[in-house]
Amino acid sequence: MYSSKNHPKTHSFDLVGEYKNTIKTIEELEQFIPLTAEERETLQKVVDIHPMAITPYYLSLIDPEDPEDPIRKLVVPSADELSNLGSYDPSGESENTKQSGLQHKYEQTALILTTKQCMAYCRFCFRKRFVGVADNEILRDIKAARNYVQKHTEITNVLLSGGDPLSMGNEWVERYLEAFMSIDHVDYVRIGTRVPVVLPQRISEDGELQELFSRYSTPDKRLHIVTHFNHPKEITPESIRAIDTLYACGVPVHNQTVLLKGINDNPDVLADLFNSLVSIGVNPYYLFQCRPVRRVLHFQLTLEEGLTILEEAHKKMSGLAKRFKYAMSHRSGKVEILGSDDDHIYFKYHQAKNPAHSGKFFKVDRMPEACWLDDFPGWKHGNIG
Template sequence: MKEKLPPEDSISTLDQLKKHLNISPVTETQLERVLQAHPMLITPHYASLIDWTDPDDPIKKMAVPSRQELNLEGSYDTSGEAENTKFPGIQHKYAETALLLATNTCAMYCRHCFRKRFVGLPTKEILKRLEDAAEYIKKHTEINNVLVSGGDPLTLSNRTIEKMLALLTKIPHIKAIRIGTRVPVTYPQRFDDGELLGIFKKYSTSQKRLYVVTQFNHPKEICPQSIKAVSELINAGVLINNQAVLLRGVNDKPETLATLMNNLVGIGVTPYYVFQCRPLTRVKSHFQVPIYDGLMVIEKAKAHCSGLSKRFKYIMSHVTGKIEILGIMDDEIYFKYHQAKDRKKIGAMFKYPVSRTAGWLDDFNPYEDQSQKELKIKQAIKWEIQEETN
């Protein structure tokens, strides 16, 4: 790596932030509480994309802490990552896929991050030895692809990245390796590093491709620097998919989402998923869009997308699996298991009566009558009494 990442002139303190924004004493006190829980880090590049005079700037919303993060509604683990962890740093939820958590560091700490529980913080959830992960994968021949995530793996040193790719590509039953990263968006200068590009070119072969999975969420993020980064990756033989997150105040307008998808296709990035924002602590209250509204946005956006740019699936990454949100018919919302922890569920379709407020699968429960609800309440009270008397 040519220079320290993140750059030393990144915004990480309120004093630095106040050079760009007027922050009242009350708000400053609230933001101090937010930063005690979840740090701030904004690269100079990403800061340059922000219109600091616009109170509703979508780029700013993804990067700058908000006092709304004091809302603790939700959960820090909405997809069951803890229960699918085999040992620190490796998860195996779906039979074919191993997930490696390679680092707790990112170039920028996104305010909508679904791993806020450890990104930028001390943690025991990160992989300690790459060799341990490789050994686990070798023993599980049902695994045919590896997703390397974090944090952001591309904040690691070139030496570590090469070691990781060398170990994984030697495993015969691994057909593809994916690297989940926001670096092309938040710090595209990373790809000015010829050594890194050479590593990608070495390990992305005709028989075993390397995929970079980006997260472009707004058209403003597609700028000359990020376009150059994407071009460098393509020239290195890397295939690029994009996983956007549907975020209130960022891309929840059909014209915004359509422009994003069409522009991604134009620069050589395949639209892969649009994720329903998870009901995360310090995220749900100000970023999550109701599923009904999300469907309206996505279908209207697709009406203005080419066939290439409407290939993405609207996905909810639930504890039971990846659930595609299909659409509405006859006052019912239809869903389909795109991937599932229980393989018997893969491809299964189901439906719920339309709800205008539900933001997650658990918000739908049409089969629970009043007597069942009362029973659950009584059971909950019973457990509380038992805990108090024990």
């Protein structure tokens, strides 16, 4: 079993050693979780398509005797992933790519794909098309990306994503921070990362990374971490220590959760998660509708199921805990899912690819089986009321 004693606090964290210890094969997984011969064969077929990676720490959170364990479902492959339904790019990221690894969908935000690697591969990943598989969409030229952002003065913030930027070495993290934090019209930089959840020691025990964050997150221009807790089991003494470390470095922490069937599709679980996040100082940011990604559809709930669960969960949440928005990252924009009545579901463009649509409300006729905006036959882009 994992023990934090395996990681004495040093100035520089052994990231290479963590990669070597990561569970990547079915044979390694079977040392911790019992599998039948049929499961072994099926999971191997999945891993041959979309790789597996689980840190020893995160593996220690799984109950090996419980096939319904939520942490297990988040990172251990399943036969459901053999389904080829769905799209590898349902949000139209390819349409917004301005150069390799740089997307500019929303007027004020540049998104940078820094790496294809993560410390743990989430089975519901919306970038399954390349994460852990191929680097053809990754940024190849930091200078060219910086020049693009420098030229486009409407960009006020940069989101470093991937893969997971904190799966890179500190020298690479600094290259990205130096490139974009130094642009005058960029007010802040965000790092989207699961590291506080799947390998919190990378933050709490890496003095070099802490020094880096402290240096770049200043009172007049903050570095922000957007992390990704999906279940209360992920909130542990180790993850709390990582969050506390980030705040000590002057780095605010926000959270985005994906609503996932069989993992957090329960009002009590969601309320516990968001209330606990507020308790440890993490700002609830988004609850995302699971995207219709190929080999991920088994995690999707219908929009009506999501609204029902959320309505009940809200009753159990504090005011601070319910600040997040329930939204979908649609091809046309970030669409907030507001609610429903007897006849309609109501939406609002929280952000829109077309700036003229930002803030606009629209409605569609209810359709109980709809999981995504495109499932409604009466909806089309621009049909805004």
